[in-house]
Amino acid sequence: MTTEATTKDTGHARYTFRVRLSNTARRRLEAEWDRCRWIWNECVAKSQQVHVQGKAGGEKLTCGPAQLDKTLTEARGMAPWLAEGASVPQQQVIRDFARSRAKALKDIKDRLPQQRRAGMPRFKKKREARPSLNYTKRGFRLRDGRLHLAGQIVVTVVWSRPLPADPSSVRVYQDTLGQWYVSFVVAAQSEPLAPTGRVLGVDWGVKETATTMARKAADAAIATTKRALVETGRKHARDVRLVHPAHTTMDCAKCGARTKHALPLSMRTYTCTACGAVSPRDKNSARVMLVRAGWNPDGAEGVRPLEPPAPVAA
Numbered sequence: 261m262t263t264e265a266t267t268k269d270t271g272h273a274r275y276t277f278r279v280r281l282s283n284t285a286r287r288r289l290e291a292e293w294d295r296c297r298w299i300w301n302e303c304v305a306k307s308q309q310v311h312v313q314g315k316a317g318g319e320k321l322t323c324g325p326a327q328l329d330k331t332l333t334e335a336r337g338m339a340p341w342l343a344e345g346a347s348v349p350q351q352q353v354i355r356d357f358a359r360s361r362a363k364a365l366k367d368i369k370d371r372l373p374q375q376r377r378a379g380m381p382r383f384k385k386k387r388e389a390r391p392s393l394n395y396t397k398r399g400f401r402l403r404d405g406r407l408h409l410a411g412q413i414v415v416t417v418v419w420s421r422p423l424p425a426d427p428s429s430v431r432v433y434q435d436t437l438g439q440w441y442v443s444f445v446v447a448a449q450s451e452p453l454a455p456t457g458r459v460l461g462v463d464w465g466v467k468e469t470a471t472t473m474a475r476k477a478a479d480a481a482i483a484t485t486k487r488a489l490v491e492t493g494r495k496h497a498r499d500v501r502l503v504h505p506a507h508t509t510m511d512c513a514k515c516g517a518r519t520k521h522a523l524p525l526s527m528r529t530y531t532c533t534a535c536g537a538v539s540p541r542d543k544n545s546a547r548v549m550l551v552r553a554g555w556n557p558d559g560a561e562g563v564r565p566l567e568p569p570a571p572v573a574a
């Protein structure tokens with residue numbers, strides 16, 4: 261019933277900012293992207309070729325990162341237009357490709373059901389693929405508040421908040437609306453708080469909203485709050501679990517029975533017809549959520565097994 265804990269990774273945090281680009285910077289980023297996209301597609305072609313030859317039982321070819329790195333070096337040696345581009349983002353393309361290919365192969369080996377497999381990396385078409393360039397430490401520098409990328413690309417960052425530490429890498433990308441962003445990876449600051457041994461259930465439910473617009477605004481606000489909660493949980497080493505939202509107001513936290521009809525909002529007390537438990541409505545649903553999250557609050561023993569795993573988390 262719980263989705264996998266989202267607060268386990270205490271390693272890194274991303275800080276994303278909008279940027280302002282001069283025409284020159286924009287043109288150079290687009291050119292870098294064209295070269296990176298070409299390399300990605302070469303990797304896809306190479307991997308397909310290896311697959312076909314492997315099937316034919318011919319010479320055993322490999323397509324690992326080392327092999328692809330070698331191919332890149334050779335390609336840069338032969339194609340001046342490729343060598344004009346910075347090598348850091350091009351090498352990162354190979355890392356990304358190798359990761360995504362390894363993931364696809366692992367899914368196949370693990371016999372994951374088809375719909376849950378990542379799938380082999382595919383060709384990136386010019387019209388469909390949005391620019392995304394990755395730079396490791398040796399490919400960028402921050403100076404006087406501006407981001408300097410390999411290949412003499414200078415980007416003006418709109419610093420909406422300060423970076424808490426030196427970034428270890430940066431991604432420069434364009435969204436579907438054409439806006440450019442930079443996203444820095446910074447080692448996460450972890451400030452674990454002392455364990456309290458206490459748990460808390462929160463219901464995000466928005467059931468009584470008049471219009472679609474109001475609903476959308478509420479959903480966005482909930483998403484923002486949820487992200488902040490998960491991030492704060494990570495920072496302070498708190499366990500945050502998201503549970504399936506259905507029927508939290510209809511189930512009995514004590515015995516697990518479900519009422520036939522949803523309680524109207526005006527009914528503030530939950531009375532279970534199966535076991536006779538009486539408790540404030542919100543307290544009951546908070547307990548139902550704790551049980552679903554795998555915690556067993558006082559008085560919630562004996563709850564029946566829950567429904568199959570949720571396709572969508574709360």
Ligand SMILES: [Zn+2]
Nearest residue numbers: 512515532535
């Ligand atoms: Zn009950």
